[in-house]
Amino acid sequence: MSSPASGRPRIAIAGLSVESSTFSPARTRIADLRPRRGNDVLDHYAFLQAGAELRSAADWVPVLQGRAIPGGAVPLEDYLQLKQEILAGLQSAQQLDGLVLDIHGAMSVVGMDDAEGDLAATVRQAVGPEVVISTGMDLHGNVSWKLAETVDLLTCYRMAPHEDALETKERAIRNLIDVLQTPGRPRPAKAWVPVPILLPGEKTSTRIEPAKSLYAKVPDIEALPDVLDAGIWIGYAWADEPRNMAVVMVTGSNADTAAREATNLAQEVWRRRAEFNFVAPSASLDECIKTATASKQRPFFISDSGDNPTAGGAGDVSWTLVELLERDELISGDLTAIYASIPASEAVETCVSRGIGVTVELHVGALSDAGPSGPARLTGIVEHIHHGDPVAEIEVVVRVGGLHVILTKSRKPYHLEADFLRNGLKPREADVVIVKIGYLEPELFEMAADWMLALTPGGVDQDLLRLGHSRIDRPMFPFDRHDSDPDLHARLVPTVGQ
Numbered sequence: 001m002s003s004p005a006s007g008r009p010r011i012a013i014a015g016l017s018v019e020s021s022t023f024s025p026a027r028t029r030i031a032d033l034r035p036r037r038g039n040d041v042l043d044h045y046a047f048l049q050a051g052a053e054l055r056s057a058a059d060w061v062p063v064l065q066g067r068a069i070p071g072g073a074v075p076l077e078d079y080l081q082l083k084q085e086i087l088a089g090l091q092s093a094q095q096l097d098g099l100v101l102d103i104h105g106a107m108s109v110v111g112m113d114d115a116e117g118d119l120a121a122t123v124r125q126a127v128g129p130e131v132v133i134s135t136g137m138d139l140h141g142n143v144s145w146k147l148a149e150t151v152d153l154l155t156c157y158r159m160a161p162h163e164d165a166l167e168t169k170e171r172a173i174r175n176l177i178d179v180l181q182t183p184g185r186p187r188p189a190k191a192w193v194p195v196p197i198l199l200p201g202e203k204t205s206t207r208i209e210p211a212k213s214l215y216a217k218v219p220d221i222e223a224l225p226d227v228l229d230a231g232i233w234i235g236y237a238w239a240d241e242p243r244n245m246a247v248v249m250v251t252g253s254n255a256d257t258a259a260r261e262a263t264n265l266a267q268e269v270w271r272r273r274a275e276f277n278f279v280a281p282s283a284s285l286d287e288c289i290k291t292a293t294a295s296k297q298r299p300f301f302i303s304d305s306g307d308n309p310t311a312g313g314a315g316d317v318s319w320t321l322v323e324l325l326e327r328d329e330l331i332s333g334d335l336t337a338i339y340a341s342i343p344a345s346e347a348v349e350t351c352v353s354r355g356i357g358v359t360v361e362l363h364v365g366a367l368s369d370a371g372p373s374g375p376a377r378l379t380g381i382v383e384h385i386h387h388g389d390p391v392a393e394i395e396v397v398v399r400v401g402g403l404h405v406i407l408t409k410s411r412k413p414y415h416l417e418a419d420f421l422r423n424g425l426k427p428r429e430a431d432v433v434i435v436k437i438g439y440l441e442p443e444l445f446e447m448a449a450d451w452m453l454a455l456t457p458g459g460v461d462q463d464l465l466r467l468g469h470s471r472i473d474r475p476m477f478p479f480d481r482h483d484s485d486p487d488l489h490a491r492l493v494p495t496v497g498q
């Protein structure tokens with residue numbers, strides 16, 4: 001039932017998007033999710049802004065969409081409050097044809113096991129079986145049977161780093177409009193295969209094999225006749241829930257084709273499991289510093305990966321900073337080193353009130369996650385203060401010998417050269433740049449003459465086996481040995497209303 005006046009389908013948008021580690025004591029609150037409502041929801045997507053072709057392809061009903069920087073789990077009461085608002089918004093939206101469920105897929109809610117499955121079931125209940133629901137997810141999201149069963153159309157990113165994030169969200173919407181415009185609105189068959197592997201994102205980057213060629217198969221499968229979409233959800237490693245594992249799905253008009261292609265792709269993922277390796281040479285922080293300082297490659301980047309806020313770390317584990325401050329080779333002044341970054345709101349206030357050029361004694365980090373070290377004691381000179389970054393709010397650079405440490409009021413990952421330049425730092429001219437992220441995002445990757453991944457402690461420790469998962473499905477690669485291959489035949493998920 002299209003809107004009688006316009007003839008266009010009436011499509012609601014709702015969802016909550018965050019990747020959250022259950023190994024981090026941090027919490028993602030409603031304010032962190034920054035819920036958008038009304039036209040702010042639409043304007044957030046470049047392809048739905050006023051004047052864009054898709055904006056006029058439907059009558060949009062923007063309900064509520066929240067998106068947080070990855071972090072800790074969402075408290076139950078925060079989740080229930082936002083869920084209730086989404087539910088109320090959908091119940092008051094009349095005569096919907098479609099719903100875009102914009103989720104990441106790795107939201108953990110305290111006390112729940114499958115938050116997205118629950119959210120999907122809730123919205124389905126609100127809109128009824130006739131409404132077609134489509135979702136475009138992060139490939140680090142999880143697809144439980146419940147989620148697969150509740151949503152009609154599912155797709156996910158095909159690149160890590162996620163350079164195709166927006167394209168994927170758009171594809172989810174175009175898939176939905178395609179179905180809504182097809183006479184009879186036939187729901188596609190859904191073939192679902194869980195693959196018992198659980199790997200950190202830093203081992204599954206599509207820049208390197210085997211993810212590169214596995215993900216390259218996805219568009220080829222999508223291009224087959226009768227296939228609507230295909231995806232490899234590699235899954236999220238830092239939550240301890242039964243749903244956390246890889247999933248392959250293929251959707252399309254022919255169930256046999258979807259099942260065959262999903263089975264083949266899942267078997268290929270499984271067959272190549274032992275080839276997944278870190279995207280850069282990995283070692284202890286000590287070894288990374290020794291290698292970086294001895295190297296002639298400049299700038300030499302080191303990823304402080306265990307507390308990477310873009311994967312769900314609290315971002316304020318100060319263990320690495322404590323170690324850096326004890327390294328003569330970094331603070332003697334012989335080398336120029338940059339550490340980006342650590343949230344330390346009180347220390348930032350102190351620096352702002354004391355001013356540039358003043359020597360300050362600070363306690364830094366360990367606000368929500370003390371890690372193995374507790375806060376770092378940092379005595380240095382306030383070198384630069386910048387107000388106004390929308391994420392960090394206030395950024396301060398404190399210099400200790402040759403080491404320039406970026407402190408932020410709010411948690412912020414540093415991905416761009418401009419993030420450094422605005423703080424008076426020139427990463428291209430530095431000797432060593434240590435960033436609290438995992439794999440280097442494109443600009444830093446291009447800039448790095450060499451790069452190592454330091455296996456540091458935190459809520460997203462890359463050494464999964466030392467985290468102590470106890471609730472994931474077993475056996476699971478690489479946690480366990482499989483005595484025989486798992487059953488990787490696709491299961492056909494019932495279509496809604498069937």
Ligand SMILES: [Zn+2]
Nearest residue numbers: 138139140162
């Ligand atoms: Zn991701």
